[in-house]
Amino acid sequence: MTDWNSETNLKDQLSFNGNQKIWAIGGGKGGVGKSLVTANLSICLSLMGYKVVAIDLDLGGANLHTCLGVPIPEKTLSDYLTKKVRTLEELLTPTPIQNLSIISGAQDDVGIANLKHMQKAKILSKIRNLDADFVLMDLGAGTTFNTLDFFISADQGILTALPEPTSIENTYRFIKSVYHRKLKMAEDLLEVGPLIDQAMNARLNNNATPSELIEKVIEINPQMGHKLKAEIQSFIPKLVINQVRTQADIDIGFSMKIICKKYFGINLDYIGYLEYDATVWQSVKKRRPLLMEFPNSALVSNFDRIVHRLLKI
Ligand SMILES: Nc1ncnc2c1ncn2[C@@H]1O[C@H](COP(=O)(O)OP(=O)(O)O)[C@@H](O)[C@H]1O
Numbered sequence: 270m271t272d273w274n275s276e277t278n279l280k281d282q283l284s285f286n287g288n289q290k291i292w293a294i295g296g297g298k299g300g301v302g303k304s305l306v307t308a309n310l311s312i313c314l315s316l317m318g319y320k321v322v323a324i325d326l327d328l329g330g331a332n333l334h335t336c337l338g339v340p341i342p343e344k345t346l347s348d349y350l351t352k353k354v355r356t357l358e359e360l361l362t363p364t365p366i367q368n369l370s371i372i373s374g375a376q377d378d379v380g381i382a383n384l385k386h387m388q389k390a391k392i393l394s395k396i397r398n399l400d401a402d403f404v405l406m407d408l409g410a411g412t413t414f415n416t417l418d419f420f421i422s423a424d425q426g427i428l429t430a431l432p433e434p435t436s437i438e439n440t441y442r443f444i445k446s447v448y449h450r451k452l453k454m455a456e457d458l459l460e461v462g463p464l465i466d467q468a469m470n471a472r473l474n475n476n477a478t479p480s481e482l483i484e485k486v487i488e489i490n491p492q493m494g495h496k497l498k499a500e501i502q503s504f505i506p507k508l509v510i511n512q513v514r515t516q517a518d519i520d521i522g523f524s525m526k527i528i529c530k531k532y533f534g535i536n537l538d539y540i541g542y543l544e545y546d547a548t549v550w551q552s553v554k555k556r557r558p559l560l561m562e563f564p565n566s567a568l569v570s571n572f573d574r575i576v577h578r579l580l581k582i
């Protein structure tokens with residue numbers, strides 16, 4: 270098996286400068302463990318002494334508060350969007366864990382799915398200004414533009430998947446959607462739209478993969494092509510495989526990494542797995558955060574490894 274710590278080095282440690290504060294947790298569908306991951310990574314970071322805010326941006330299935338052991342907060346992002354409260358700070362609700370507060374998502378139609386571009390940009394800039402070392406965003410299921418944009422704008426984008434075909438397919442779909450959104454943004458930024466069209470036309474009958482497309486752009490215009498490639502390559506989503514039961518389940522992450530490289534030219538960073546553990550259900554039922562209720566469960570060391578990997582320490 271691959272050594273999880275092999276990529277850690279001093280340079281990486283030094284480059285952790287505290288600016289990498291927004292982490293987004295997404296994945297193609299509901300029930301794959303996004304809230305569990307958001308809640309427990311948040312807890313790990315707060316136990317390390319960091320000040321953390323966890324934000325529930327899952328409209329349809331907001332349950333982050335349950336994983337953190339708090340009732341639905343009274344004030345939610347809806348109140349901010351409808352201007353009932355003026356600042357995001359007014360939405361901060363404390364949790365039983367020191368250093369960790371939660372902002373609850375919009376509960377009605379004034380939701381994330383319908384955010385206008387300006388509102389989204391505003392929320393993102395306010396999130397960046399929150400007085401916290403880390404802000405973790407629990408994203409909704411699906412691939413709406415807003416969910417993709419929150420994922421892309423984060424400093425670290427973390428994908429959660431289950432070791433089963435539908436979830437794996439959904440994860441590829443999510444990555445592909447992010448890739449296209451990212452390509453579109455790079456296109457606008459670098460003004461290479463016509464170049465990409467030209468490359469697409471040249472490849473029309475070939476069913477080119479995204480990475481072949483970029484190679485074609487490089488052939489047509491090496492300078493712009495390389496810029497585009499660099500822009501796309503700066504995007505390194507992280508992957509967590511949740512609810513693993515066997516070594517074969519664990520290995521799925523490595524296969525997904527290879528496939529992403531081959532077909533999308535994307536470096537997927539497989540940062541770890543979480544074992545299937547019945548105590549999750551018990552802690553959810555008791556409305557107690559997993560890491561606090563079962564500090565000796567195998568999941569605790571799984572989370573510990575993932576958080577260290579993310580912090581590169
Ligand atoms: N590693 C795990 N072991 C056991 N059960 C899990 C695990 N991860 C998630 N679950 C179960 O799956 C349910 C869905 O997880 P959740 O984090 O709410 O998913 P999402 O936020 O993606 O919809 C949880 O209520 C929990 O009972």
Ligand SMILES: [Mg+2]
Binds near residue numbers: 303305327332407
């Ligand atoms: Mg959820």
